[in-house]
Amino acid sequence: MIKVDASLCLGCLSCSNVCPSQNIIRTETTEQRSIHWKRCKEECDLCVEFCPAKALTLVPFDESVPEPDASFDLVACKICKSRYATEPMLRRIESTLPANMQKDSDGLEWIRVCPVCRRNIEAERATRQMVLGRSRKNV
């Protein structure tokens, strides 16, 4: 059965996606994501292999061991406040990318901003000069 090192778990749901027997249950509200690993007797190790954080291991079946749980508060986007990711996932991105790529040309820590706002920021930046020109023309 599955043993989880909660300190490593990112809350990414890879394991839940790859499990062929629906043994890993996810529950999500707007604010929180919870994962519950059921006691399983399967001998496959897909969840172990496909965990990006190597947080899962297989141990012998034992009824007395409680089924592992993990809960994550979803982080709010700095700009629109919508909840878009777990904290460990964001930390993981911050660790895989070089430090100089984590702030954009306006100094914004874009990793802490949701994808929708990232697109909006890109749109505003790309059209800044042109918008100025168009609005001055119309004044």
Place this chain on the structure above:
Amino acid sequence: MTKVLVPTVCPYCGAGCGFFIAVEKERATGIEYMPDHPVCEGALCSKGNAALEILYHQERLTSPLKRKGEGFSRISWEEAIDLVARAFGEAIKKHGPGSIAILASSKCSNEENYLIEKLARLLGSANVDSCARLCHAPSVVGLNRTLGAAGMTNPVPDIANSKCIFIIGSNLAENHPVLSRWIHRAKDAGAVVIVADPRMTHTSWMADVFLQLQPGTDVALLNGMAHLIIKEGLMDRYYIAKRTRGYEELKESVKDYTPEKVAEITGVSAGDIMRAARTYAISPASSILYSMGITQHSTGTDNVQAISNLALICGHLGKPGTGVMPLRGQNNVQGACDMGALAEFYPGYKKADDPETIKYFSSAWGVESLPLGPGLTATQMIDAAATGDVKAMYIVGEDPANSDPCSKNVHSALDNLDFLVVQDIFMTATAQLADVVLPAAVWAEKEGSFTNTERRVQWSHKALEPPGSALSDLEIVCRVAGGLGLDFDYPDAASVLAEINRTVPQYGGITWERLGKAGLIWPCPSIDHPGTPILHSSGFKFAEGRASIVPVLYRPAAEDASWDYPFILTTGRVAVHHNAGSMTRRSPSLIEREPDLYVEINPADATRLKVDDGDEVTITTPRGETQAYARLTDSVKRGVVFMPFHFPGTNILTTEITDPEARIPEFKVSACKISRRI
């Protein structure tokens, strides 16, 4: 699996883009673009890209229906035709042929529209019209009077040759998107773009000069430009002397339209008016592109004539890069007009009140007599239905309950008819009021020729069979005619086109065999004629080849803001929807991008109304009220609000007052009040 690519003409706007429908095992599986199409070059707007979504929609009408209480029951074609024939036969017998009225469809092919107007007239009724009445009727009337022909004078690709493109009353970036590529090509080559619109639209983003005028003040603006051009001697004296008549009267009529006076009327600065006027006149080739913002007014015909005057005094006609370009909205509204689906014209723009016309068509159609026009226009038909002068109506592919102004009156008028038969692809609001509903085929399920806004006639091929018992409009009209004792023996669309070749001189050489890839642009009077992309290059079809300059004076719009109704409501369209929305609101890709009716309000006005962005508000005019979501934007000036009419509700509010000549309602100006829904 063999995949067949069937070339069709897009069923949406008047740009007439071509694209292929991929058909596998008798089902449409996708769209392929047409890179060598002269207008779109393989491009296709959001509506065209979503065109297949209506084909297999569950609400497609698949069986003839008969009214049963509040709903309908399915009947056979025999019974349906019988009911229609009986009702129309009775109306004609008891009340005369003037008591029946037929509305043709700007989405039907030329062949279908030709047969529809022929049906009406062979039944003895002059009452046949189409939605051109709500759209470019002023262009048909005005341009026929001034230039002798009603249609875009230069083709779309020619826009790239223009050095000054004056776009007035048109939001072509959203409604004829492919035209944008030609305008940008002109800009790359140094063209200047002038845009005049009460709103800052996507089209205004292309402008070098933007004139944000008050709704309904176009004649003042255009006369002001003419005044300045004449004052500074920028007109084309040679062209005026050789090709026009009426210049002196125009010069006299615009003498008081100084930039300052016009600035006061329009709200556009005198400086901007002068810049626009000078640029338009000085540029070597200038074109004017216009649409509903010019035509949908109680002064629509005047507006069109003012545009025509401007082009004539500057000589910007008859050569590449110039022109007066009415941008037609529907895929075949130009064709419907060409085929005489108009109260005041027989096919080929022969006037319906001219005995010569009657002689010509009586002979062509082998009958003793035909009704002398003009008949009732689309808007007058509704009035006549209300008073009981019209007893029976046959409406093909049109939705007056949503597209005509003052919806409440339209509903009660149609309810008052003894008999209403509606032929359509979906159960529209108009079809809901019918006694008999006839299920029709969409563009992909039939073949025929369609004429786009450039006067380019293109053949659209049949890709699929219609669903259930639906039939092509051609088939249905022939059956209805047969039921009424007329012999409409046309085995296919090509045979109708052959008759059109014989009876409509402008289409004389536009035979089925010649309608290959790029279509043909009328006038094309004979088989060896290549078509006429640019009109008026060697003068006009009037005496001495001279066009008429028809002076017009500024008259304010019928409604003005008042204490009770302090805002001016203007209506229009958005990119992802089309007209009354019967097709686009049923297309998932499109409705998800613009799901609800909204009203654009200037933020300063909204603050005073205590309305926030997204609040539901009630908009009221003397005609009625509607709810919509508020969208706060600076694109409308204070005192002006905007609503798209793709959703039922907008036309509950609009005024029924029409242009006295063209009889087009003033959709663009209604006085309204707005309050927050508590």
Place this chain on the structure above:
Amino acid sequence: MPVYIDISRCIGCRSCEVACQRVHDGSGHINVHFVGDSASIPIFCHHCEEANCTMACFTGALHKEGERTAFDVEKCTGCGLCKLACPFGVVWTNKIAHKCDLCEGRDAPTCVTTCPANALTTDFELANRRARSRAARVAAQGGRR
């Protein structure tokens, strides 16, 4: 070749969105964003040379193939790290990831062909020329346009 946008040509008609969605079975990869009342611009994958999404992907599903940032759906576990790694927000997840594939297998990217305003192109020379002409005009007018 990745796709380039001429921002002055975008008319906000959203044809690229509808077309991309249509040819990718309902999951489109291009979004038009409106900036106030005065501009619109489609946002889409840049096929970055040093693509963050490929760095974040731990299975190699996202990887570079020449200029293209390619996606091997078989290797995807739906972890969503790629979505968070993309600075432009143009990687989406719907159980598994999906992103612009430059319409592999078709003659040209669909958005490029369909754009009515001819605003999208894969021709770098053309895009470069347009952008620099515009910038030169801006410079000449003292930065006003």
